Amino acid sequence: MTPDYSNYSRTDLEEALSSIDKEQFPERVKQIHQALAALDVSEDGSVSPDQEILLPEPEEETPEQTQRKVVKNFALTCGGLILAAMLLPVYFHSFLLNNEMAMPFKWAALVAALVVFVVTIKKMLHTNYLRKTNATLLARGKRPMTVDSPRRYIGVFGGALFLALFAAFTIYRGVPVAIHLYVLDSKEETLHATIAALPRRYRQKHCNGKIYLAEYEPQFFNYVCDASTRSQWEQLRPGQKILLYGSRSALGFLVK
Helix, strand or coil, X not given: CCCCHHHCCHHHXXXXXXXXXXXXXXXXXXXXXXXXXXXXXXXXXXXXXXXXXXXXXXXCCCHHHHHHHHHHXXXXXXXXXXXXXXXXXXXXXXXXXXXXXXXXXXXXXXXXXXXHHHHHXXXXXXXXXXXXXXXXXXXXXXXXXXXXXXXXXXXXXXXXXXXXXXHHHHHHHHHHHHHHHHCCCCEEXXXXXXXEXXXXXXXXXXXXXXXXXXXXXXXXXXXXXXXXXHHHHHCCCCCCEEEEEEXXXXXXXXXX
């Protein structure tokens, strides 16, 4: 027999939630959370729309919906692999974008970041997304979020900001390298550059032997990594000229 949690006090509900087998009785867990939310009702007994806990409505998945879900997951997987292929060379090689090409890519990255931020905010604030999130939280035995939950808005803003920054990085760093490697004609070449500054230590997170270049100071990524051995790097000083080996295209120089 299922207990009537509507008559439980908050203490009883919290005790029941902590002691119940969440895997064996998932429906009871949902009822306990709903009963806890009901304790926050207004004096007239109605729940404020902003305090309502939204849960997915039970529905059977049609074959067409299943097929669309499979196609969507396949497309996302392929897109992720393509994106990884674009960004992987950025991790292993330093790319110096031509100064005249820096501004167009900066604007493209900014526009992409704004679009991704707005679209993500709109999608994550939709009630359907909240319903799915609450279903996931309940399945994990965690408390669901209300419509006006601060946790919800913090999560939405943080997720949208992360995706926007990732989109900007992909456009500004990944796309030029991908175009350089797979689209444009490039030729082996050397580059003479002036050292603008050096960090205190050779070992840096994701960039050993970092060297800042004076010719590329107007850019955000005005440095190269792993362009010399540690012994060579320790002998370098700002103002010195260095010779870099790599390939050049109409977009820039890829250090190897």
